[in-house]
Amino acid sequence: MALRPLDTLIYLSLRLLKALDRRPASIEAFAPGAARNILIISSTAIGDTLLSTPAIRAVRKAYPRAHIAALFNNANMELFANSPYIDRAVPYYGGWKRFYATAKALRAFKPGLALIFHGNEPQATPLAWLSGARFIFKLPNDSAFNFLLSNRTPVLGWKDLGHGIEARLMTAALAGCKTNDLRMELFVDKETGAAAEGFLHANGLSKDGIAIGFQPGASTISRQWFPDRYIELGKRLLAAHPSAKIILTGSPQEAGLCEGIAKGIGNGVIVTAGRLPLAQLPPLIRRLQCLVTGDTGPMHVAITAGAPVVALYAVADARKTGPLYDTDRHVVIQKPRACEPCVSKKCAYQRCMEAITVDEVSAAVETIISRLGRG
Secondary structure (H helix, E strand, O other): OOOOHHHHHHHHHHHHHHHHOOOOOOHHHOOOOOOOEEEEEEOOOHHHHHHHHHHHHHHHHHOOOOEEEEEEEOOOHHHOOOOOOOOEEEEEOOOOOOHHHHHHHHHHHOOOEEEEEEOOOOOHHHHHHHOOOOEEEEOOOOOOOHHHOOOOOOOOOHHHOOOHHHHHHHHHHHOOOOOOOOOOOOOOOHHHHHHHHHHHHHOOOOOOOOEEEEEOOOOOHHHOOOHHHHHHHHHHHHHHOOOOEEEEOOOHHHHHHHHHHHHHHOOOEEEOOOOOOHHHHHHHHHOOOEEEEOOOHHHHHHHHHOOOEEEEEOOOOHHHHOOOOOHHHOEEEEOOOOOOOOOHHHOOOOHHHHHOOHHHHHHHHHHHHHHOOOO
């Protein structure tokens, strides 16, 4: 990991402070069950944090009397802060923004153990150490801040680990939190669910109507399918199922993209992007008979909620982030990368996604609808 000037300053400072820290902090010195205050870090995107929920549940089951705080991304923590497995949620604002204020808030919690399930470096591991935690476990452990971890060896990168859920459970297991339960969880109250259902009903979706979701946006363009193909897909599906509705999901920033696709399809489309609070996304997606999506947070929400997905993969690897359980409910379309080396987040045009055709996505949706007896 290349370090920028501020990163280097933090790195050198922590090197010095760690050298002065005489507390035994190796994995051999850790005594499972001794932790009273536990810090969990899963501070990135919605999908990444959903992948952490089985591990969070495992920590609570292993430490039923511990006080557990979680560092969540401020932009999406409303989806996770009501988890019954944590006692406190602390917001993370991204990068170095409010870094020292965040470290101070974590230090006031006085954790003895920190588990980093997913967090951006070079902030995540320094925040864990600055919290005062004596033991810090993290996988992968190949960053420049490895020297702050209790599990320094063997050094493992993402390529050495399995699915994202499994990687997080491996981290939890280092602290004595072992489980075979892979299911992700979200907790939605009845009022929030009713509000989402009411929105769909008010926009023309009948109680028993077929609802097919499209999630055209993604965190990077490399993970997005093309608007014109969503338009063609929508037209085909509505021609085959005239009473169905196409539900376009997305963030407020993706509203323009969704509106353009809706205009291209014509009647029978409901745009939710920018029109519903984030908390209503899970019950909205749960109502869908199918969600067509790239590797996105809404895809993981759908898997969590039990809604079938048609997952479109090329740059990303479905073996790492795709459906891991209930796989018979979902259809994954995986294509090879078109460019080597892949520039991923720096991609300007997603050539590899061209290999995913409207024909095969349409067939996948029809397969799911027929399985549900809604053909």
